[in-house]
Amino acid sequence: MTAALKLAPIAPAMVDRPALDAAIRGACRKIAPLWPLKHFVAVNPFLGFTNQSFAATCATLRRVAGVDMLMPRAFYREAIAAGAIDDAALDAALKASPARPGAPADVAALKAAAALDPRWSARPAAVVATVAEVLDAVAQGDRQASLVGFMIDEISRWCAAYFDEGQASWRMPTRGASPYTAWRDIARYDRNPEIMGVPGFRRSIMALPEDPVEAIGEVVAKLGIPSRAVEDYLHRALFDIGGWAAYARYLAWNAELHGGTDDTLVELLAIRIAWGYALFEARTDAAMKDAWAKAMADAAALPDDEALGADPDLAVDLLLQQAYEIAYRRRLVDGLKGHAARPRAEALPVRKPVQAAFCIDVRSEIFRRAFETACPQAQTVGFAGFFGFPIEYVPIGHQRGGAQCPVLLKPAFIVCEQVGDASPDEETEVLGLRLIRRRAAKAWKSFKLSAVSSFSYVETTGLLFAGKIASDSLGVTRPVANPTVDGLDGSVARRVGPRLEPRKVGGRATGFEPAQRVAMAEAVLKAMSMTEGFARLVMLTGHGSTTVNNPHASGLDCGACGGHTGEANARVAAAILNDLGVREGLRERGLPVPDDTWFLGALHDTTTDEVTIYDEGHVPVSHASDLARLKTWLAKAASLARLERTALLGLTGPEATDEKVLERSRDWSQVRPEWGLAGNAAFIAAPRERTQGLDLGGRAFLHDYDHGKDTSQGVLELIMTAPMVVASWINLQYYGSTVNNRAFGSGNKVLHNVVGQLGVLEGNAGDLKVGLPLQSVHDGERFVHEPLRLNVFIEAGEAAMDAVITKHASVRELIENEWIHLHSLSDEGRTIRRCHGAGDWRDS
Structure with missing residues (x-):
């Protein structure tokens, strides 16, 4: 018996079908859909996590995938130095946040922590490690031979051929079959993995069950994945091919919208899990077995997402992000209140032209x-x-x-x-x-x-x-x-x-x-x-x-x-x-x-x-x-509008003319023809009188709403369950593409190649990209979009909004888990209170 088998025992793998099905559903639910290019729309990249808090999701993604969803520490240091975050905002963030072990206790300590670079960036790429990542680690950092990269490229090439919508001249012969079946039919003859150093690849794949869920279950058992880590492992596996997984999630979303079902994402998960198993079977040496046993022992001992005290650097970054948002929100609230306090001219009973x-x-x-x-x-x-x-x-x-x-x-x-x-x-x-x-x-x-x-x-x-x-x-x-x-x-x-x-x-x-x-x-x-x-x-x-x-x-x-x-x-x-x-x-x-x-x-x-x-x-x-x-x-x-946009586009001096703006729409080399919705930070549902004459800088979604005419509150319910939710999707897509464009965006637009008429690759290989190009949020020198969660202001009765929050779980999760910040407007906008949950409204 090798030394690998003498390490600390791990919990037995989950083998019963109901538990396996639940883990698969949980992993797939965490994947946000990606609409194809012909009708590409903004999607909240954290859509599968809205049932838990923003802070817990930050911990989950660090723990499972090793990715961050907050800005680098240097961003917050610069904001403090520039005055965008002041001491009052830092103090408010400390008072509003729950006490966590190791977190700064006062403003001075928080500023001192902000001055230091976090330690977490020195950790391994992922805490819940996959087979390919362990193999990369055993290879001692030889990225030219990265099995993670090779596996992703191979799966991505297959997906591009299978899902192609007319770009390819020659169609895949097996695309009439279900994804897992079609992939196994091709894998039977594919010698590329074996040529690239994965012996026995075809034999390992063909030995797995033909049913995709049974194949996943068998791999989970043979790899010895701890029961508590199965869903995390499956989610981490999907994260490797997150772009194609997102497209598969779109197919399921579209089918469900029309009353059907689609198992493409589950079958794609089976392909990814089978790949990992084949890599595992190809290595029988003691070094790999030892490394894998240690990875599984680490997975069995992972902390809960809510135990943020186990990651003091994350606690600091969350406080800094909250202070950044508080400082902006106070400026916005002060602007709205000041505008409401201005004397208004009497409205003349004249018909509008x-x-x-x-x-x-x-x-x-x-x-x-x-x-x-x-x-x-x-x-x-x-x-x-x-x-x-x-x-x-x-x-x-x-x-x-x-x-x-x-x-x-x-x-x-x-x-x-x-x-x-x-x-x-x-x-x-x-x-x-x-x-x-x-x-x-x-x-x-x-x-x-x-x-x-x-x-x-x-x-x-x-x-x-x-x-x-x-x-x-x-x-x-x-x-x-x-x-x-x-x-x-x-x-x-x-x-x-x-x-x-x-x-x-x-x-x-x-x-x-x-x-x-x-x-x-x-x-x-x-x-x-x-x-x-x-x-x-x-x-x-x-x-x-x-x-x-x-x-x-x-x-x-x-x-x-x-x-x-x-x-x-x-x-x-x-x-x-x-x-x-x-x-x-x-x-x-x-x-x-x-x-x-x-x-x-x-x-x-x-x-x-x-x-x-x-x-x-x-x-x-x-x-x-x-x-x-x-x-x-x-x-x-x-x-007038073009004149305002020229400043945002960096057009100044003699060239800042109407014609220059028009030329950008025809310029095939222009990576920023317009800024789109970059800068979005607020959603306001109120009569236009509350904001008319107030320069909101093209950063606010403005929805007219007169609660006095909405006696049944039906329009209010519609606003809070549709436009407000869509606005949050847009806001969080821009947020994700800004804080971590590599994970939640689509990279450098100059390097994009369209694949299958569905999406883009960055370069000629790798995973399908999601989110926005870097050029959509960055002008080459600075971020144009600020990473702020959406501030929602609605002029309506708080009791009426409470009723909507109580009735709709999806709305309640957005508010209570702090994916958006909801406020009420009253007294013609002079009083603004923030909602911390149904029935819990406090002065802003």
């Missing part, structure tokens, strides 16, 4: 201020950019479309694109044009990528593209056509719009029935607190982004529209609200809209700040002068 509804997106805050400056008499409104219409929008010539609603929702309606005022023959002609263009593009791509012509393509045709390459490089033209045109000429493209009438398309019912239109119109107007005082023109403004050569372009579009632009939702909402039958139905429900009120569907380009108004040909002639004035105000507002 225009009302403009914008998405709650933080970029809209800048444009709303600019528009209110251009037209002081206007009223602006903040509302989720899908405008309450959860639709699937199907372009002409397609049988399926994309979900134009938050990913928390399932589309309730299907809306198809049509050519307005077109005869059946004309629409057929348009369909033919699009289909011909798509087929020609597909054939041309096949020619370029075929095994023979790809070698001669560049030599024979390259010079023909010289002019186009030069104009694209200079930003004069776009490298690719605008996707919304899709081969249509300008006159036809302007006539393309949503078809609302009920009909069948591909066997699916589309459009809206009359009663559905009235119900949706009433719901959206009440949710926007827009039930009276309608202007002659009401502009419903979605938003999108214009960029080129940007794999994450959809991440700059509207998250409330499922990673698409908000054009379709705005146009659908406007068309329904202009419908005469809908107006009559609203009047019968006690919500009369004046006959001369006209709703406009529009789109705000957040890169250029241009606003496009759709369906102008339908605007009544009586409103021609109103429309002309609106366009003038929009042009002025766009110029």
Whole structure:
């Protein structure tokens, strides 16, 4: 018997199926989903941990994966030196935090601790070690022979081929089978691991059970993983391939949203666990056995997540992060209270010349201020950019479309694109044009990528593209056509719009029935607190982004529209609200809209700040002068907004012109065409009067809400369970991509390679990347995004908010576990109190 077998005994491995299933579910639940590039949306990377506190999650990720979710200590030192963290904030953090062994007792001790670098960074890469990591350690740091890296590369290459959505010219032959089965079929013949020094790889894999869960259970037993560490081990294994695991979690999320199930993530876990087992079987020497036995003994003795006293460095960093957030929150609260205390002019009972509804997106805050400056008499409104219409929008010539609603929702309606005022023959002609263009593009791509012509393509045709390459490089033209045109000429493209009438398309019912239109119109107007005082023109403004050569372009579009632009939702909402039958139905429900009120569907380009108004040909002639004035105000507002953004983009001096901002949207080499939602830190649901005239710096989600009109508190419940949650996802994605871009972001955008049309690799190998590129949060010299958890301010009764918190566990977890900071606004914003749990509100 070797010395390895004489080490301290470990708890017996878990072998019963119910316990194994629970451990697998627990590990998979900790993986946040990753939406593919075609509708990339912000996701909270800590979504699977919201049932435990922020502090405990910091401990979990250090313990299980060896990764940090706080800023480096030097960041906080610089903040203290710069005054961003003052002594009052440090003292408040100490008083608000539970006493922990080894933690600083006063401000002086905390500042002294901040001056020192933490010791934890000198620990091994992970505390819950995997087989590959132990093998790397036994190899004494030879990273060129890293089995962790080799394993991840091999699994990632297989995933790229299996999950490919059309990028590959040659498809994987076994992709019709389930993932684990397909992988075993290929592993049977794959000699690459054995060539790279893993003897017996194929034999070890084929000896495992064909059922993925049984395979996981057998490996857990044979590796001797302690019972208390099984879920951690499985989670750690998934963390190695976190990008592909996140995509598999997305497939499960999408299936569950539509009432189904998907086991892809479990099967991917089986692949990763089988890989580790094959590596373990390949090494039978005493050094490896000793190292593995020690790793399992360490895993059996791990502290609980809540025992933060076992990690005094973590306790210090948590205090510094809390002080950083307290200092910012106090500045924000003081600004809101000071603004509320200002004397206000008497509101004149004059009808507004225009009302403009914008998405709650933080970029809209800048444009709303600019528009209110251009037209002081206007009223602006903040509302989720899908405008309450959860639709699937199907372009002409397609049988399926994309979900134009938050990913928390399932589309309730299907809306198809049509050519307005077109005869059946004309629409057929348009369909033919699009289909011909798509087929020609597909054939041309096949020619370029075929095994023979790809070698001669560049030599024979390259010079023909010289002019186009030069104009694209200079930003004069776009490298690719605008996707919304899709081969249509300008006159036809302007006539393309949503078809609302009920009909069948591909066997699916589309459009809206009359009663559905009235119900949706009433719901959206009440949710926007827009039930009276309608202007002659009401502009419903979605938003999108214009960029080129940007794999994450959809991440700059509207998250409330499922990673698409908000054009379709705005146009659908406007068309329904202009419908005469809908107006009559609203009047019968006690919500009369004046006959001369006209709703406009529009789109705000957040890169250029241009606003496009759709369906102008339908605007009544009586409103021609109103429309002309609106366009003038929009042009002025766009110029003002661009001027503000130039400073954020680093454009100063003579080059800081409108044209420079516009050029960025066409520049294929531009890594920062706009800042997106960087800087987001607050969510405010209140009447616009509470923030109008207050410069929030493009850092606040602004949702209009009048609790006096919400007698049932239904709108409040909707805000707290949907927009507030989505805003927290966005906030925490930016947080994660800032504090640890390697683990929760997608690295250097310059090195990105698109894989499978699903996501990106950083370079030509490694795991699928999640989160945001570093360039989305850092300008090359400093972080543009500040790592702050979302501060939520809602003007509503505390008892009403308590009822929502008590009813919805997901909301309660966000608040009580400190993933967001909820505050109440009262006395017209003069009194602000923070919620520490249902029924526990304290002065801020």
